[in-house]
Amino acid sequence: MNAVTDTLVLAKRSLLRIRRQPDLLVGFTVQPVMFVLLFVYVFGGAIETPGLEYADFLIPGIIVQSMVFGGFVTALGLADDLKKGLMDRFRSLPMSRSAVLTGRTLADVFSNVVQLVVMIGVGLLVGFSFKTGVLEIVAGILLLLLIGYAFSWVFAFIGLTASSAEAANAFGFTVLFPMTFVSSAFVPVESMPSWLEVVAENNPFTKMVNAARALFLDTPAGNDVWLAVLWSLAIVAVFAPLSAWRYRRAIRR
Amino acid sequence: MPESPAVETHGLSKHYGDVHALRDVDLRAETGSVFGLLGPNGAGKTTAVRILTTLLQPDGGTARVAGFDVVKQAAQVRERIGLAGQYAAVDENLSGFENLEMVGRLYHLGPRASRERSRELLEDFQLAADGDRLVGTYSGGMRRRLDLAAALVARPPLLFLDEPTTGLDLRSRLGLWEAIEQLVAEGTTVVLTTQYLDEADRLAERIAVIDQGRVIAEGTPRELKEQIGGDRLEVQLCPGADGEAAVSALAGVADGRPELVDGLVRVPLRERSGAITAAVRRLDEAGVRIDDIALREPTLDDVFLQLTGHHVEQDDEPAER
Structure with a gap:
């Protein structure tokens, strides 16, 4: 199948690029690590998390956040390809039309695995510990990678739509970043004003974070795991076709 | 087929x-x-x-x-x-x-x-x-x-x-x-x-x-x-030189009539080889002093001037993207 080969060829290209520009990946990994340290040691003492140590509470949340932003590399990469004219080259080749996007998002899965290992490692060092069995932990890791994959498609769309890499960056940090904070990732939603609590409770990030906690810490899951999976699939179902549509119409800037 | x-x-x-x-x-x-x-x-x-x-x-x-x-x-x-x-x-x-x-x-x-x-x-x-x-x-x-x-x-x-x-x-x-x-x-x-x-x-x-x-x-x-007339010779006259004398002296090497603008004579050429030598000799015989002489090939601008009557416009339209 050409579509599969094309995807792998372009995923390899993205990964080679990360190896050549390791600062890209370091940047996206150092930031969440810094957040872990800030939250655990600076804010942690002031945040009440009934029934859980703050490190246990925080780590699943901050990992979800880092997975969500793992796809940023895709937005920046696609914006760059558009600017440099590489997109023209790809679009003039007799290759699968979707491979430029599927290759990027697949490469994100690999870099998300690296991030996940770093984050769990740092988490264990600051006092996080798993409270569930191997099956749940593996399921949790797969769910986190699925969440990361879903948001790679959001970022693909942003990268193909924003007028530049800088604009993509600004959008990510002014819209998505606050959304990850108005959730159960860093504080219990019950501690928020009641109107905000409603927003946070229904924020898909909250479902995803709660699902990760359930699978890592054995907290009550409710429907959160299934909702997190559904949300991720729904995001792919919406943003993959949107991105493909933008790609077909993409014009060099 | x-x-x-x-x-x-x-x-x-x-x-x-x-x-x-x-x-x-x-x-x-x-x-x-x-x-x-x-x-x-x-x-x-x-x-x-x-x-x-x-x-x-x-x-x-x-x-x-x-x-x-x-x-x-x-x-x-x-x-x-x-x-x-x-x-x-x-x-x-x-x-x-x-x-x-x-x-x-x-x-x-x-x-x-x-x-x-x-x-x-x-x-x-x-x-x-x-x-x-x-x-x-x-x-x-x-x-x-x-x-x-x-x-x-x-x-x-x-x-x-x-x-x-x-x-x-x-x-x-x-x-x-x-x-x-x-x-x-x-x-x-x-x-x-x-x-x-x-x-x-x-x-x-x-x-x-x-x-x-x-x-x-x-x-x-x-x-x-x-269509646009091929190569041409450009002769820059010294200040005060007799432009009309230069034009008639250069008519002999020209393919068409030389034109004089601000002390610069443009001479359309039929044949570029030997053109400079011939031009210099004739100008010398006519006693016209020159500052510079050069062969010019037609440029895109010449093509445009000839075909459209206007010079190449050097603005980058968005249409080019």
Whole structure:
């Protein structure tokens, strides 16, 4: 199948690029690590998390956040390809039309695995510990990678739509970043004003974070795991076709 | 079965909002030839190439490339073309070899054939020694050569070159011209856009001159040059020299009447060899003192002045994107 080969060829290209520009990946990994340290040691003492140590509470949340932003590399990469004219080259080749996007998002899965290992490692060092069995932990890791994959498609769309890499960056940090904070990732939603609590409770990030906690810490899951999976699939179902549509119409800037 | 033309368009049109990038363009480039699209920035050359290479859809008219419709049979078109251009679309974060290998894989040549073809092309384009270096460290000329090599990975029978030498120094231009001539000798059909008359003259067998989205002239370089009068001599007189005496002295070497503007005499020539010697001798006999004398080849600006009555406008329209 050409579509599969094309995807792998372009995923390899993205990964080679990360190896050549390791600062890209370091940047996206150092930031969440810094957040872990800030939250655990600076804010942690002031945040009440009934029934859980703050490190246990925080780590699943901050990992979800880092997975969500793992796809940023895709937005920046696609914006760059558009600017440099590489997109023209790809679009003039007799290759699968979707491979430029599927290759990027697949490469994100690999870099998300690296991030996940770093984050769990740092988490264990600051006092996080798993409270569930191997099956749940593996399921949790797969769910986190699925969440990361879903948001790679959001970022693909942003990268193909924003007028530049800088604009993509600004959008990510002014819209998505606050959304990850108005959730159960860093504080219990019950501690928020009641109107905000409603927003946070229904924020898909909250479902995803709660699902990760359930699978890592054995907290009550409710429907959160299934909702997190559904949300991720729904995001792919919406943003993959949107991105493909933008790609077909993409014009060099 | 007669071979279909490499490119054939009828009434091709494209506009961006109010800007008409292409208006009713008819082109025909024969297979096995080099066809040049000559025009200034913003004339619509790049828009034409983007439509012919399936990157952009026309608003009106039809275009067939290698016998296939660029809109309805885009996939068949893409299998038969290579595209290289002024933007040198290569990945800076990969090595030269990795760039070519990736393109080979995307043309579905297979891993082994892609590697072999990449080495061969690096060799052909004098990049073998730098094949493992990151393209980010390449010079402009090297990038352009790599870009051209990438367009050739699958040995396409039809090559589109969008301003292949714009922005290059003279030595790199010559190197690229030689590479293109080599390809043509091996049987590749080339469609190239350029804003340089000398480039079109050297490489193209037929030229279409394009201005503000319209084709305003078409023919062989010779026909076009004859239309605009060929080479000319420019003589700058010393201050106070007798202009009328200079004009009548130079009439003997001119093909047509010399014109005098602000102490500069422009002399259309029939034959450039010996023209300077003859002109200097005649001016000397007439006692006219001159400051400078030079042979000038017609430029794109001359072509435009002749064909449209206006000079090349040097603004970059958005239409060029």
